[in-house]
Amino acid sequence: MKKLFRTAAVAAAAALALAGCGSGTASDPSNVSPTGEVKPREISWLLSRPADGAVINIMKKLADDYAKDHPGFSLNLITTPDRPSYIQKLETLAAANKLPELFDTDATPFAQQLAKQGKMVDAEKLLKSLDVYDDYRPSALDYQRFDDGSLNMIPFQFELEFIWYNKALLQKAGVSVPKSLDDIPAMCTALRDAGITPIAIDGQDQWPLERYVAYQPFREGGPDFIQKLKKGEAKFSDPAGEKTVQWLASLGKAKCFQDGFSSQGYSDAQNQFTSGQAAMYNIGTWELPSLATDKLNSATRNDIDFFTLPTTAGSVTAANEFVSPSGIGMAVNSKTYDPLVSDFLKFALTKYPSEYAATGALSPTTNVETAIPANATPLYKKALEHANDLGNKQAMPWDTQLDPTTNGRLQQELVLLVQGNITPEQFTSTMDNAIAQNAPKFFK
């Protein structure tokens, strides 16, 4: 017994010692032009992007080019495309103070804490020092900013989210493109009556349904509502909050989403839409290669079109303001930032946009033109053109805004609300409680 106690005491002492590894010293995050010699070495980028996607392929190529002039340099790309697993990895490494030179993160409350501790280089200063800041689309940078306006992440993409629809199915049900968000429930009823699934949604990944909760408040109260809500300064019981809760309940009541959507995945939902079983599908321009080229099912190819997020009566945001994310951003670790990292970033960031635009994707910068693939349908160009006509405000996805615990709870409760398992009142009280309990710790 005595021995056990001794072991416990040793373990506790060691735990204390190890716990100390969470705090580390960081160099000055605003010093973006380190002086000294460029000494090539291997640097790592911890990222959460598709393993064979354009960003990774281009950065690999650019790193190889850079290594030709700088023997000994290499870029080690460590990708974890599955976002929850990635976040776990990132947070564990951050806690152990072992973040690599470059790492991906959204502008989450957790990332903001890292930034406040000076662990990320000031990206605004960095981009300005590289003389590329003005090339970036303001909304691509704004998406990466924290609430206080500070910028610590660099975007590599720019996407626009649309509601894609099947003209033939809408016609069959005798409905037209909704003019207001409030028209959608009635539209769903008509589609259901015609035997058509109104909206295909990937319920398994949870973020697609979470987009819907953001729409009404964005129209009703603008981008400020979520900023206040996440800190507990606004509530779901406020008018904008109540409107979204009621609207989601009515979407559920009208059976807008496919039966059993909560266990259906990304490709299930997309297949339902592209095979002509579902009438609408909410997704971003990253799916242009499958929705606006000849890869699309020839049976539905000519029936597909899209509309942007509808407004509402009394909407405070305009029709050209909707969800336009620039994807997960790349942060630069201030502790390991040196002349080499700076020199490589200068090389890569100036060459990246043209390479990226050549793949048919929207660059986060405006200095290049996206190449439209040879097999594209007219929709491809139409979708890209929307990028040049965006308003100043953008709807932020709530999963990047809320604290992780509240976000997890919201994703769960949303499914129950839409399925009709809980009442709007129950939803409101559960979520307001969750925010009251969890927000103060994160946003103090």
Added chain:
Amino acid sequence: MLPNRSRLSVLVFLLPPLLLYGVAVLFPIMQSLFLSFFSWNGISDMEFVGLTNYVRMLTADDVFWRSFFNALGYLAICLVLQLGGALLVASLLTSMRRGRELIKTLYLLPAVISTVAIAFLFVRIYSIEPVGLLNQLLHWIGLGALERPWLSDINSVLTAVSAPEGWRFTGLYMLIIYAALLSVPQELEEAARLDGASRWQLFTKIRFPHIMPVWITTTIMATTYGLRGFDIPYLMTNGGPGQSSELLTTYMYKTAFTAQTSATQAPSPCSSSSSAWSP
């Protein structure tokens, strides 16, 4: 009492595994226990909060209790399917004359399929839009009224996520129980039969008592595996819809790794064991 020399050799042989155990198992447990008295998200300042995390978990956390009872339900369903199913199949096997090996192999097969494949397979089976195997079968046999999205219905989801786990290991326990049943002395059964015992009596008075020790071991094994069930529910529903299929294990995982707010089951970020139960 061992002579001194062999006592030393026992120590020499025991010490390395004990040290390994201490570093890999005991230390992370102690560290987690220690961290559970703090409010800490990994990068914030550690704040000592005493028993607050525990008080909140036991009194104010509705999800904790929900997942606790779900875990019990999950365990019960798994045990019934695994042990009950195994006993039934094993008993039937002993009375079969031909094709035993084939049946055994078929039943054991799911145990060697990867968990991820099983989870995806059952998501398809339970699906309603497009219609999956289960709903199609119900429709064909005239039970169309029972068709439902099994994984989205809060009343059926717990059973639906437990069944694959139960199905998966039935074959394994069937093998163990079958082996035990084979060891029942033939002469005992023969004597009982001569005395006019029915098949049921034969089973309850002779066979089952004889395989009791094996049965207990199997129950312990199945319970242990059932309690740590994580991957299939996590992959199929991620605890949803709502908290309807949230188990203690999946909730623990979420609290520790994705929520990062309370240190109730805080990970030990500096030791490699923190990813011990990632899927």
